[in-house]
Amino acid sequence: MESLDELYKEVILDHYQNPRNRGQLPDAQIATRGYNPLCGDELELFVDVNGEVVDAVMFSGRGCSISQASASMMTESLQGRSLAEAEKLVSAFKAMMMAEGDTGRLEALEAPEDLEALQGVKRYPVRVKCALLPWNTFVEAVELLRSRKSKVES
Ligand code: ZN
Secondary structure (H helix, E strand, O other): OOOHHHHHHHHHHHHHHOOOOEOOOOOOOEEEEEEEOOOOEEEEEEEEEEOOEEEEEEEEEEOOHHHHHHHHHHHHHHOOOEHHHHHHHHHHHHHHHHOOOOOHHHHHOOOOHHHHHHHHHHHOHHHHHHHHHHHHHHHHHHHHHHHHHHHHHO
């Protein structure tokens, strides 16, 4: 029988080799860049929001398998959710990466199970930054979107 570790590795490798939603969205409402100097991961994130719904999330850039797999999983997890729900999911993911085995909040949000594979990274604290890079970049995108909206409205 495969160990959980091996299963996690396979899931991460699958997302790395067959990334979901990889590419550019030239007309995206928001494009943000993320950089993880510890590893050299570079990420560009494209986000389209329709009303309050995250319509599309795509990413490009280059980096290690963890950062790329995490970005691929994130795009799958966030598309189609409301902004509020997407933010909850981001914080639930971060909680899982910070606290041992805390997947309850992700499950409550019906997040894809693939995300749990990134838990294995917690044993390598430096790599946690790789896994968090796409998520932190998404948070910046949402902040940018909100600040633009408040400018339009004021
Ligand atoms: Zn990395």
